[in-house]
Amino acid sequence: MTQGQLEIQAIAVVTAVACSLVGTFLVLRRQSLLSDAIGHSVLVGIAVAFLVTGTTTSPLLLIGAALTGVVTVALVQLVTSTRLVREDAAIGLVFPALFSIGVIIVSRYADGVHLDTDAVLLGELAFAPFDRLEAWGWDFGPASLLLMGAVLVVDAIVVAVLWKELKLSTFDPALALALGFTPVVLDYVLMSLVSVTAVGAFNAVGSILVVALMIAPPAAAYLLTDGLGRLVVFAGAIAAGSALGGYWLAVALDASIAGCIAACCGIAFGLAWLLAPGRGLVAAIRRRARQRLEFAQTMLAIHLANHEGLPEAAVENRVGHLGEHLRWDSDFAGRVVRHAERRGLVVSSADVLSLTDLGRTVAQEAVTR
Amino acid sequence: MTLATFLVDDYTLRTVALGAVALGFVSGALGTFAVLRRQALLGDAISHAALPGVVFAYVLLGTKGSLALMVGAAVAGFLGTLLVSAIVRSTRVKEDAALGLVLSVFFGIGLVLLTWVQRRPDASQAGLDRFLFGQAATVLREDVVTIAVVGAVALVVVALAWKHLKVLSFDPEFGASLGLRMRATEILLTSLLVVAIVIGLQMVGAVLMSAMIVAPAAAARQWTNRLGAMTIVAAGLGAAAGVTGAVASSQVERLPTGPAIVLVATFLVVVSFLLAPRGLVVRAMRARRARSRLGTHVVLADLAALERAHGGPGRAHPAATVGLLEETDATAALVALERDGLVARDLEGNWALTDRGRVEARRR
Numbered sequence: 001m002t003q004g005q006l007e008i009q010a011i012a013v014v015t016a017v018a019c020s021l022v023g024t025f026l027v028l029r030r031q032s033l034l035s036d037a038i039g040h041s042v043l044v045g046i047a048v049a050f051l052v053t054g055t056t057t058s059p060l061l062l063i064g065a066a067l068t069g070v071v072t073v074a075l076v077q078l079v080t081s082t083r084l085v086r087e088d089a090a091i092g093l094v095f096p097a098l099f100s101i102g103v104i105i106v107s108r109y110a111d112g113v114h115l116d117t118d119a120v121l122l123g124e125l126a127f128a129p130f131d132r133l134e135a136w137g138w139d140f141g142p143a144s145l146l147l148m149g150a151v152l153v154v155d156a157i158v159v160a161v162l163w164k165e166l167k168l169s170t171f172d173p174a175l176a177l178a179l180g181f182t183p184v185v186l187d188y189v190l191m192s193l194v195s196v197t198a199v200g201a202f203n204a205v206g207s208i209l210v211v212a213l214m215i216a217p218p219a220a221a222y223l224l225t226d227g228l229g230r231l232v233v234f235a236g237a238i239a240a241g242s243a244l245g246g247y248w249l250a251v252a253l254d255a256s257i258a259g260c261i262a263a264c265c266g267i268a269f270g271l272a273w274l275l276a277p278g279r280g281l282v283a284a285i286r287r288r289a290r291q292r293l294e295f296a297q298t299m300l301a302i303h304l305a306n307h308e309g310l311p312e313a314a315v316e317n318r319v320g321h322l323g324e325h326l327r328w329d330s331d332f333a334g335r336v337v338r339h340a341e342r343r344g345l346v347v348s349s350a351d352v353l354s355l356t357d358l359g360r361t362v363a364q365e366a367v368t369r
Numbered sequence: 370m371t372l373a374t375f376l377v378d379d380y381t382l383r384t385v386a387l388g389a390v391a392l393g394f395v396s397g398a399l400g401t402f403a404v405l406r407r408q409a410l411l412g413d414a415i416s417h418a419a420l421p422g423v424v425f426a427y428v429l430l431g432t433k434g435s436l437a438l439m440v441g442a443a444v445a446g447f448l449g450t451l452l453v454s455a456i457v458r459s460t461r462v463k464e465d466a467a468l469g470l471v472l473s474v475f476f477g478i479g480l481v482l483l484t485w486v487q488r489r490p491d492a493s494q495a496g497l498d499r500f501l502f503g504q505a506a507t508v509l510r511e512d513v514v515t516i517a518v519v520g521a522v523a524l525v526v527v528a529l530a531w532k533h534l535k536v537l538s539f540d541p542e543f544g545a546s547l548g549l550r551m552r553a554t555e556i557l558l559t560s561l562l563v564v565a566i567v568i569g570l571q572m573v574g575a576v577l578m579s580a581m582i583v584a585p586a587a588a589a590r591q592w593t594n595r596l597g598a599m600t601i602v603a604a605g606l607g608a609a610a611g612v613t614g615a616v617a618s619s620q621v622e623r624l625p626t627g628p629a630i631v632l633v634a635t636f637l638v639v640v641s642f643l644l645a646p647r648g649l650v651v652r653a654m655r656a657r658r659a660r661s662r663l664g665t666h667v668v669l670a671d672l673a674a675l676e677r678a679h680g681g682p683g684r685a686h687p688a689a690t691v692g693l694l695e696e697t698d699a700t701a702a703l704v705a706l707e708r709d710g711l712v713a714r715d716l717e718g719n720w721a722l723t724d725r726g727r728v729e730a731r732r733r
Contacts, residue, residue: 027462027463027466030463030465030466031465032463032465032466032468032469032470033410033413033465033468033469035469036410036413036469036472036473040576079642082642082649084587084590084591084642084647084648084649085404085587085590086407086409088407088408088409088410089404089407089409089583089586089587091409091410092409092410092412092413092579092580092582092583092584092587093580093583093584093587093635093638096576096577096579096580096583096584096631096635097580097631097632097635099576099577099628099631100577100580100627100628100629100631100632100635101628101632103625103627103628104624104625104628104629104632107623107624107625108623108624208417208472208473208476208477209473209476209477209480211469211472211473212470212473212474212476212477214469215466215469215470215473216470216473216474218466219462219466219467219470222461222462222466223460223461223462250481253481253485254484254485254488255480255481255482255484255485255488256480256481256483256484258477258480259476259477259478259479259480259481259483259484260477260481261477262473262474262476262477262478262480263474263477263478263481265473265474265477266470266474266475266477266478269470269474273456273459273460279460279461281459284459
């Protein structure tokens, strides 16, 4: 691995972890799509700051963009508060308008410089190591690594300091209000973090893929675990894994790194969806199959108990007869019988089944319950 | 040269304007249902999710014909919506996260495919990325015909399924209890929405297409409470935004068409929010009138009470005494009541109830 490759991966991982940290709260608060809105509307902040400063490297660009993010959220809340449209439509109205203004500014005044809409939306991680921070004759490393490192630290500090408040206002906003927290202030703190993170990250992965990093890892973690603390850790780990996996996938396919990272986030969510212990699709299917077997086993015990000790028992309680009486196919009947035998509910001798004491109790309990 | 002759003579502008009108009309009409059903952002998800379908269709079919790419986009967009509803139904992930997830991951996959195709030796894929941002200037006459025909078919379907769509938008449980097939209607509506989005992608691009769905419908909602009228108004506003934006972008140098259309649509929304019958100005005026009417009510009642307590019918009181009860200046309310003939001023400027005023005070 060259130093450039290492640096790209470091940038990707730091960006991914920072995004997933703030994204966890967005997902839990059902505000995921604000990341989409902020991701798009920062373009206008960057464009305006570019008009003012005339460069694409000034820190003012970041501040301008971060402010736009907050303005976006404020506008969405303003439109929603008129009660003329609902929140989803408000989001859908605000960010395309801001994005349009940004596109127009860029195409009218910033044509030709390195500030095009593609770069903002799609990002280009491969070039990130070339933009280095050098001062006093020292090379401090890639600018975006330092930037995202700082963003991550700020995110982590704010989240740690406001942990209790964020937790309460996320899970029970009414109680938070009743206890005297100000959810509005917390909301804006969170949205400022989201804006700063989105702006820092758009350099590296582009604004649409910021959405992937903010939503997919927390959503996947949400399927795997409970508890806010574990959720944050899981989401960060999944995001970092997706970033590394995405990088190497991009190298293998010779395709967009940001796109591959987003795809890996999707794969991570897909795996969690399929395999999550207890909640995944596979677990659900197995649970359903087991419940079916348990139910059938109880049915078998009741059936055997009904005919026990009666003359027809020799006919009714044969394995081969179950299909006819309980409408099971022979394969399923065999499985039920084996299951019941393993559980010690029935014993079979020469194809005739009889209940054990335990089996009799089960049947008794099932019919008298 | 007037704008009208310009529209007739300039081939490119005419093509773009016609395409924008058709697109605005169809997306406005279908956006009505999306906005009413709180699915405004489904359009955003569909338009982003369409990208991998576009590239996939190009790779599979080897053509950049707009119909082929539209079919690819539609398939991917539809798959995206299915995935969203599957996630919402089978996990505890909520709809907003599911939408964002599908949107960004599909878009990422599309980007991977796009860059992968672009790095292949042949250069024939150039122009596929116009589906990202839209390039109205590259729209050809055939594209406009495709947009118009596909859009017309979608609108005919809306007309045929009108009653079902109406029930679905307002009370799907009621519809299901009537035996209407709401799940099928929902899938139909989503498919129509996918169609409306897909025909607009190459014109305004994935990012801005969602605005074409939301904005005309959100504006139209403010003008009417009837579904039919709202659909027609939304379609009209969409078409108006389309043609205005297209013409503006042709007249002003370096004003991209897609953003121009979206800004016109946003302007229409702002105007509607302010001036429409449900809008903020009307609401503020009504609130003011209600507040002043409430004020006169109170003053009339106070005057009646004063009369009963001090001096009987016909006894006049200074405005300051009346105002004392409510701790406000009652003069404005008294003047308003005088205009209605409910109170009268005597020579000293004191106020008393008229006969009609006394009746009115008792009635209220």
